[in-house]
Amino acid sequence: MASYCSFVCSEEEKDAEKFSNGNVKDADKLDFTTYKSIEENNPRKKSRRIMVAESEKLSYVGMNFGAGSLKCNNLCKYYLGVLNRETMQMEVHNAQVFNMQPVIPGETDTASSQDAPLTYRDKVDSLIEAFGTTKQKRALSSRKLNQVGSDILQQAVAKAANTVIDQKGLEALQQEVAETESKEDLASHLPPCNPGANIPENVYLFDDLICPEDFNALEQAGSKMAALTPEELQKMTEERRCSSIVNHLEKLPSSDEARDKLARSAYYLSLLFHMAKQKIVSRKYCPRIIQNKLLRTFTVETFSNGSVVSASMKVKLAAYSLALLLHMGDMTADLTLLHRDLGITEARMIEIAKSMGLTVIKPARLKADETELQDEHKMASLRLPLVKYDQMIERRKRKKMR
Helix, strand or coil: CCCCCCCCCCCCHHHHHCCCCCCCCCCCEEEEEEEEECCCCCCCCCCEEEEEEECCCEEEECCCCCCCCCCCHCCCCCEEEECCCCCCCEEEEEEEECCEEEECCCCHHHHHHHHEEEEEEEHHHHHHHHCCCCCEEEEHHHHHHHHHHHHHHHHHHHHHHHHHHHHCCCHHHHHHHHHHHHHHHHCCCCCCCCCCCHHHCCCHHHHHCCHHHHHHHHHHHHHHCCCCHHHHHHHHHHHHCCCHHHHHHCCCCCHHHHHHHHHHHHHHHHHHHHHHCCCCCCCCCCCHHHHHHHHHCEEEEECCCCEEECHHCCCCCCCCEEEEEHHHHHCEHHHHHHHHHHHCCCCHHHHHHCCCCCCECCCCCCEEEEEHHHHCEEEEEHHHHCCCCCCCCCCCCCCCCC
């Protein structure tokens, strides 16, 4: 025979007072408000919701994220059916379950700090303190002392850092960090280099700049570039879009093969200039095979903005453009025109040229009257062996005032 049991409340439980906020009698008198996250681009935060119910005496709050959220929302899918009595059809809507908790002003922070769950390490430490051996207790004490020592060390480092910031200034430190990062970024964003090549053309190979597949895809665009009229080239010069390209298109070689190669290289270089002047790159401005290659090589993929040309990617664009210009101009390139076409400073362009081992040629000093008439252009030339520049930063000495 199976035994039966029944649940009977004692007299004390019958007379005990129940939690008055456990059941809301007049739900119609509650004012419900829903708040949603404003970060629509973040996939983790855009679905966050906060439900608030306000009564005359107390407020109730429920969230679908954080420690107080219900795990069932992630495991189950809830729907709410609303019956239309006129058509006798039920409309089904997506729903979420909120665990509404009463909020007492001034006691939220205290309660959360007291009810904070212990980590696994804290639980193990409490067990060792209560039931551990002498060796385990000694190891626990040593670990806590080391932790206190590391906290003191972190405080000392933070204090020293604040002192340095106060003495040097935050802007000066940020400038030093930016200069250091820029030097490190240069080496990682240069085109493939073969410093032991026997001829200058093999130091930065043309196929490493434009692969054969991309070069074949540029046939139609290159022919259009070679067919530009002098009036169209003059218009490009006046608009100051591609001065480096116009200089080469005005002096196209007579040989068909060399003419076609230079025209295709000029079009590819115009694409690099176009990307360098954009922050967010559009996807419809060149053949697809070249478009995918450029986006994969010279942009950074982000979740919210898409393909973005960062500061380091601009350095990479400048280095590849300079290497391509060397092949177009018999291993010589005009740095002044190039930095204008790319939209970067001349000092940055010279720094990139030096990091590539090029010889920077500065124009000879002229008289004051001749300097006003002639625009000084700095040139870069690839000569073997490559030049190794010192990394020391030259600083001008201040003249003493007398």
